[in-house]
Amino acid sequence: MAVTHSTAARDAATDAVTALIGASGSLVFRLSGTVGSPGTAVATLPLSATAFASSSSGTATANAITSDTNATGNASPVATATLQTSTETCRWILPTSPCSPFTGVNNSICWQKT
Numbered sequence: 001m002a003v004t005h006s007t008a009a010r011d012a013a014t015d016a017v018t019a020l021i022g023a024s025g026s027l028v029f030r031l032s033g034t035v036g037s038p039g040t041a042v043a044t045l046p047l048s049a050t051a052f053a054s055s056s057s058g059t060a061t062a063n064a065i066t067s068d069t070n071a072t073g074n075a076s077p078v079a080t081a082t083l084q085t086s087t088e089t090c091r092w093i094l095p096t097s098p099c100s101p102f103t104g105v106n107n108s109i110c111w112q113k114t
Contacts, residue, residue, distance in 0.1 A: 027044075
């Protein structure tokens, strides 16, 4: 049985999920890890105080993300990224495969709630 959600329901669900980041969260690029054990951070990019704009048709667009001018150079490729709260509570791990989140259409990020 297929379930179809109304636009209002998709927007409400998306807004509830992005609200979990709270004020002043971060996007952190990592060499490895999981939500429970995030791994070594090589760059921490602060999100805006309001990380995401209100959902439109079930899609949330990130507000400004500040670059990390002190990113750690490393010969190893970034394996994951995490979205975390200002208190460094990891909320999501963003996979680098199979959806290649950092090069997606319109810089979209594929979410993997774990």
